[in-house]
Amino acid sequence: MRVHIATDHAGLELSQYFIEQLSAAGYDMVDHGPEEYDAADDYPAFCIHAARAVKEDRDQGLDSLGIVLGGSGNGEQMAANKVEGIRAALAWNLDTAKLARDHNNAQVVAIGGRQHSKEEALDIVKAFLAEEFTGEDRHERRIAQLGEYETTGDIKGKLDQVTARPVAQN
Template structure:
């Protein structure tokens, strides 16, 4: 499996650690940067590039997932989610790593480098990479709704049914 990885300065050390360990596990690692530590770097281009790499690989029939890292993982997840067709999940424990793949068929994992030690982060990534999508119809249906909204800005027959009302205290 090919794994695309990107970070900012806050996740650079973790990124190097993960690339080494995952390479030893047999994964083909593709580094989207940065190449060197720069406390003023900007994560969006790195993370978007990694997500685009995952999308392109998958469109070409390759088994591919991605990892984006930063201080919290929040901004990195947001950047990856801007790539059409990519679902990036912020992961902070084993359950969220497993469910990101099992229920959401996420192709990219976001982890906060300042939130986890190297070994803990590695375990979360390994769970994510190993977990298959369940393919259950309810999960497929929900993912299709996300894709429909991404394409059209609507979920036909669903958005109009959402009750919207002001909250009042009784």
């Protein structure tokens, strides 16, 4: 499996650790940067580049996933999610990593490099990479709705059914 990885300065050390460990485990690692520590770097371009590469690989039928890293993983997840067709999930434990793949068929996992030990973060990533999408109808339907909204700005017959109700305050 090919794994695209990108980070910002806060995840650089963790990114290098992942590349070493996952390469040794047989993954085909592709590093989208940065190449060196720069506390003023901007993560969006690195993470978007990695997410686009995952999408391109998958569009060509290749087995490919991605990892984006930062201090919290939040901004990096948001950047990867800007790539049409990519679902990036912030994982903070084994369950969230597995469910991202199992229920949401996420192709990119985001990890907060300042939130975990290197070993714990590696376990989370390995759980994500190893998990398969169930393909259950309910999950397929929900993913299709996300894609529909992403490309059309609507979920046919769904958005009109949702109403907002004021909540009484105590």
